[in-house]
Amino acid sequence: MKMLPGVGVFGTGSPVGETEEEAKQLAEEMNIAFYTSRTDDILLHQDVDLVCISIPPPLTRQISVKALGIGKNVVCEKAATSVDAFRMVTASRYYPQLMSLVGNVLRFLPAFVRMKQLISEHYVGAVMICDARIYSGSLLSPSYGWICDELMGGGGLHTMGTYIVDLLTHLTGRRAEKVHGLLKTFVRQNAAIRGIRHVTSDDFCFFQMLMGGGVCSTVTLNFNMPGAFVHEVMVVGSAGRLVARGADLYGQKNSATQEELLLRDSLAVGAGLPEQGPQDVPLLYLKGMVYMVQALRQSFQGQGDCRTWDHAPVSMAASFEDGLYMQSVVDAIKRSSRSGEWEAVEVLTEEPDTNQNLCEALQRNNL
Numbered sequence: 001m002k003m004l005p006g007v008g009v010f011g012t013g014s015p016v017g018e019t020e021e022e023a024k025q026l027a028e029e030m031n032i033a034f035y036t037s038r039t040d041d042i043l044l045h046q047d048v049d050l051v052c053i054s055i056p057p058p059l060t061r062q063i064s065v066k067a068l069g070i071g072k073n074v075v076c077e078k079a080a081t082s083v084d085a086f087r088m089v090t091a092s093r094y095y096p097q098l099m100s101l102v103g104n105v106l107r108f109l110p111a112f113v114r115m116k117q118l119i120s121e122h123y124v125g126a127v128m129i130c131d132a133r134i135y136s137g138s139l140l141s142p143s144y145g146w147i148c149d150e151l152m153g154g155g156g157l158h159t160m161g162t163y164i165v166d167l168l169t170h171l172t173g174r175r176a177e178k179v180h181g182l183l184k185t186f187v188r189q190n191a192a193i194r195g196i197r198h199v200t201s202d203d204f205c206f207f208q209m210l211m212g213g214g215v216c217s218t219v220t221l222n223f224n225m226p227g228a229f230v231h232e233v234m235v236v237g238s239a240g241r242l243v244a245r246g247a248d249l250y251g252q253k254n255s256a257t258q259e260e261l262l263l264r265d266s267l268a269v270g271a272g273l274p275e276q277g278p279q280d281v282p283l284l285y286l287k288g289m290v291y292m293v294q295a296l297r298q299s300f301q302g303q304g305d306c307r308t309w310d311h312a313p314v315s316m317a318a319s320f321e322d323g324l325y326m327q328s329v330v331d332a333i334k335r336s337s338r339s340g341e342w343e344a345v346e347v348l349t350e351e352p353d354t355n356q357n358l359c360e361a362l363q364r365n366n367l
Contacts, residue, residue, distance in 0.1 A: 057153030073099035105288030124237025135230035155201030181207030181333035
């Protein structure tokens with residue numbers, strides 16, 4: 001984020017730390033003059049025009065809504081619940097001139113930018129099937145935290161599945177209408193998480209989506225696999241297929257005998273990423289973050305007022321409305337896993353009664 005002056009960042013590797021000493025150390029590493037351990041200090045800072053929020057999901061809504069109310073542009077991670085996402089949408093509608101984006105970095109990867117373009121140019125013909133696979137090691141942190149708790153937004157479905165749902169809708173232009181899914185927690189305790197504490201978030205998830213126009217999608221998320229990180233997204237149509245393996249794009253027409261390489265990612269680690277980046281973030285997502293930050297920089301460059309921004313460079317970004325849709329699909333998948341039936345995707349149009357939400361949450365926890 002050093003390339004973006006006037007940016008405040010909440011989360012790991014930011015000028016906002018849990019303690020003043022941690023904030024100071026991070027600020028020195030990133031060559032940032034201002035640092036603090038208090039969120040209000042940075043929200044009220046007159047030189048901060050864009051706030052990037054990367055924190056545990058239960059806190060995302062509170063800070064993003066407050067930032068918009070103060071007049072700051074916001075880029076944040078997904079919320080913990082549909083209610084939180086709805087409140088964020090409501091706040092963004094009050095301040096339509098401000099940037100309010102959800103940071104799905106996959107949308108900015110050249111492979112998916114090119115894939116969307118080719119789909120619109122009918123490379124695959126009429127889209128019929130989407131298939132996505134993510135295989136990785138455990139998402140659990142060294143100690144018990146929000147990632148272990150389903151109700152706090154933990155688990156593979158919420159952490160990565162939401163962005164796959166959003167990506168497939170972004171690529172095809174079709175929204176999920178009905179879903180059927182299965183969530184499992186295979187690792188409930190480990191060497192660091194034991195005793196009275198246990199993991200309730202999913203480490204395996206499989207779901208199907210019936211989307212608009214008859215498009216069918218299947219997604220498999222497995223976070224129990226040692227070895228290399230696997231990330232594959234395929235779109236099959238009446239005339240051919242496109243598949244993104246990692247950051248590279250391949251395609252094959254029905255008339256061809258073998259697939260062709262359509263785009264190879266050219267971003268080297270040394271060109272835009274730290275030599276020793278976060279080990280728990282896949283390289284694919286780090287590259288996507290670099291491309292997203294580059295787009296943000298272009299959006300603010302050349303503007304007379306730092307609070308104004310050009311929509312074109314970030315036109316492919318996910319909005320808070322998209323964030324609400326993502327969370328609605330995730331909620332439907334969780335309902336399906338409990339009921340064993342197909343569930344309709346219902347996007348909130350008004351805030352539900354909080355007492356009813358509490359009763360449902362307690363019932364799920366007891367089950």
